[in-house]
Amino acid sequence: MSAFSDQLLRLREEGNLRSLPEIVHEGKHVLKDGRRMLNLSSNDYLGLASEPEMMRRFMSDAAESCRNGVPEDLLLSSSSSRLLTGTFGVHSLVEQALCRLSGREAALVFSSGYHMNEGILPAIADSSSVILADKLVHASIIDGMRLSQAKSVRYRHQDMSQLDALAAKYSKECERTIIVTESIFSMDGDVSDLRTLVEIKKRYPGVMLYVDEAHAAGVCGKTGMGVAEEQCVINDIDFLCGTFGKALASAGAYLLCDKEIREFLVNRMRPLIFTTAIPPFNMLWTLKVLESLADMRERRERLAGNAAKIRSAVRVCGLECPSGSHIVPIMAGESHRAIALAEKMQKSGFYLLPVRPPTVPEGTSRLRVSLTAAVTGEETDRFIATLKELL
Numbered sequence: 001m002s003a004f005s006d007q008l009l010r011l012r013e014e015g016n017l018r019s020l021p022e023i024v025h026e027g028k029h030v031l032k033d034g035r036r037m038l039n040l041s042s043n044d045y046l047g048l049a050s051e052p053e054m055m056r057r058f059m060s061d062a063a064e065s066c067r068n069g070v071p072e073d074l075l076l077s078s079s080s081s082r083l084l085t086g087t088f089g090v091h092s093l094v095e096q097a098l099c100r101l102s103g104r105e106a107a108l109v110f111s112s113g114y115h116m117n118e119g120i121l122p123a124i125a126d127s128s129s130v131i132l133a134d135k136l137v138h139a140s141i142i143d144g145m146r147l148s149q150a151k152s153v154r155y156r157h158q159d160m161s162q163l164d165a166l167a168a169k170y171s172k173e174c175e176r177t178i179i180v181t182e183s184i185f186s187m188d189g190d191v192s193d194l195r196t197l198v199e200i201k202k203r204y205p206g207v208m209l210y211v212d213e214a215h216a217a218g219v220c221g222k223t224g225m226g227v228a229e230e231q232c233v234i235n236d237i238d239f240l241c242g243t244f245g246k247a248l249a250s251a252g253a254y255l256l257c258d259k260e261i262r263e264f265l266v267n268r269m270r271p272l273i274f275t276t277a278i279p280p281f282n283m284l285w286t287l288k289v290l291e292s293l294a295d296m297r298e299r300r301e302r303l304a305g306n307a308a309k310i311r312s313a314v315r316v317c318g319l320e321c322p323s324g325s326h327i328v329p330i331m332a333g334e335s336h337r338a339i340a341l342a343e344k345m346q347k348s349g350f351y352l353l354p355v356r357p358p359t360v361p362e363g364t365s366r367l368r369v370s371l372t373a374a375v376t377g378e379e380t381d382r383f384i385a386t387l388k389e390l391l
C-alpha cells in the first residue's frame with residue numbers, strides 16, 4: 001500500500017476523512033441527497049449572498065452598462081498583479097471607502113484572507129522579531145508564522161496574563177514583538193478583549209498588535225467595522241484585518257494600517273506582489289456592499305438576537321459554550337459523535353457540519369453553527385427545539 005492510501009485509511013478509521021460536499025444552493029437552503037436543509041454552515045453572516053436581491057440589482061445594472069462594451073470596472077479579470085497593470089480605479093475606491101469608514105489613514109486589499117495572513121507576517125517579522133499568537137488562531141496565520149524568519153510563541157487561548165508576561169520578556173530581548181489574534185474566533189465564537197490587548201501592546205516598547213476580524217467585519221460595530229469599532233480601539237491596532245468573503249458576500253480581504261506599513265507591504269509582501277489582483281467586477285460589488293454597510297444595522301441586530309437565543313439554549317442543554325457571537329459550537333467530543341449528530345441534524349432539515357481535527361484540537365470535535373441574518377426568529381426557534389430533542 002502506498003503512503004497516501006495508508007494515511008487515507010487512518011483518517012477514515014478516525015472519522016477524520018474529508019471530502020468536498022456536492023450541494024445545490026437555493027437561497028438560504030441547500031439541497032443534498034434529495035434533502036432540503038436550512039444552511040447553518042455558511043459564513044454569509046449578513047445574509048447578503050442567500051437573499052440576493054441586492055446582488056440581483058447590482059448585476060442587472062451591470063448588464064445595462066455593458067450594452068455597448070464592457071467598462072473597465074466590470075471586467076471579470078484584472079489580468080495582472082496589482083504592481084503591474086492589475087490595479088484598477090475600483091481597487092483604489094475600495095481602499096478609500098475602507099479609510100473613510102474606519103477613519104484610518106491607509107488600507108490595502110488582497111486576493112483572500114488566506115493570502116493576507118500568510119503574506120503580511122513574513123513581510124513584517126524578521127529574525128530579530130518574535131510573534132506572540134493565540135493558541136487558536138486560524139491556519140492562515142499559522143502558515144504566515146511558519147514562513148516568517150521570526151521566532152513564534154503561542155500563548156494559551158485568551159490568556160491575557162500569560163500574554164502580558166511574554167510581552168514583558170520578549171520586548172526586552174527582541175527588536176519587534178507582534179501580538180497576533182482574532183477578534184471573533186472561528187471555531188469557538190468567543191470575542192476577544194481588544195482593549196486589554198491594546199493596553200498590553202502599549203505597556204512595552206516595540207510591541208505591535210495584529211487583529212484578524214474575518215468573522216466580525218460587517219457583523220459587529222455600529223457601522224459594521226468590527227469588534228474594534230464596538231470596543232472603540234480602531235486607531236490602536238497596528239494591523240487591523242478583515243475579509244470580504246464572509247459577511248460582505250464578496251471575495252478578498254483588507255488591511256487597515258498606517259501609510260508607512262502600507263508602502264512597506266507593497267514592496268515586501270510576496271502574496272500581494274506575485275498574484276493576479278481580484279477582478280474589477282468583484283471589487284465593484286465589494287464597494288457597493290461597503291457603501292451600504294452602515295445601513296445594515298437591522299440585519300446585525302436580528303443576527304445578534306437569534307444568536308443569543310441559540311447560545312443560551314446550548315447552555316441549557318448542559319453543554320459548555322464559549323461563544324459570545326453568531327458562531328456557536330455544539331461540542332461533541334470524539335469525531336464519530338460529531339458526525340452522528342450532524343447526520344441527525346441534517347435529517348431534521350438543518351445543514352450543520354462536523355468540525356474535526358486538525359481544524360480543532362483532538363477530542364473537541366463539534367458542530368459549528370454559523371448563523372446568518374437570513375435565518376428568521378421562527379427558524380431559530382425550530383432549530384432550538386430540534387437541538388433539544390437530539391442532544
Ligand SMILES: *Cc1c(COP(=O)(O)O)cnc(C)c1O
Nearest residue numbers: 112113114138186212214243245
Ligand atoms: C476565513 C478566514 C480567513 C481566510 O479568509 P479567506 O478570504 O476565506 O481566504 C482568515 N482568517 C480567519 C480568521 C478566517 O476565519
